[in-house]
Amino acid sequence: MRLDEEEAIASMLEKALDPLVPYPGRTDLPWKARCMKCEAVLDPGLTLHNIRGPQGGCATCAERGIDPTRPGYLYLVVHDGYQALKWGIANIDQRLTQHVSQGWQVAARWNFELTGDAWALERQIKAWVRGQGVPRALTADQMKYGGHTETAYLTDISLALIQAYVVSLTDRNPEPPQTA
Ligand SMILES: [Zn+2]
Known part of the structure; x- marks a missing residue:
């Protein structure tokens, strides 16, 4: 699946991930990013495919039960x-x-x-x-x-x-x- 860079970045921000490098161009390649909540650097990073999935986002924060869109x-x-x-x-x-x-x-x-x-x-x-x-x-x-x-x-x-x-x-x- 192909996404344009703007859409790709929006998907990252939605999951509170701050991209540290340009979009790798494909949803199946890892994308290095920093979690905006716990500030952990996800290196090499998650693939956009995973980020856009239901469990997408920083695993550490998911474990801590943090969802930015909820109270x-x-x-x-x-x-x-x-x-x-x-x-x-x-x-x-x-x-x-x-x-x-x-x-x-x-x-x-x-x-x-x-x-x-x-x-x-x-x-x-x-x-x-x-x-x-x-x-x-x-x-x-x-x-x-x-x-x-x-x-x-x-x-x-x-x-x-x-x-x-x-x-x-x-x-x-x-x-x-x-x-x-
Ligand atoms: Zn985190």
Whole structure:
């Protein structure tokens, strides 16, 4: 199947993939791209044939249950044992259940009509935190369900500070605690 380049790129963007090289010209050739959600580089990449299929897109994010076109949320969780916090986005509550099962506690969440709107914020938070020289707190090994790139030690940045930053970005307080 042949697609013109514009249509091909549109298919990538629809799945939140940012092409890093020109369209290879065929839907059965891998196309190197960066996931706009988790920023992983898919190298050599998925083929457009797969990307346009029902499971298309970044496998890591599919595992994390993130769909940009559905409602979702931005969350903050803290871990007493690690003395660390983590921010992230998701559109299914199971994501928080995964973290809670690993000892994280939900500190705050902000709901969004489109999970895509939460991405930009997630990336802004990361840029802001790392811009202050705050390193990642955890390694991939310590995060059974992934997401270690969005962690920081509470001694480097407090929960109150990061929450205030999100409030300043969204102009909204976190959702009231849920009684589940
Ligand atoms: Zn991804």
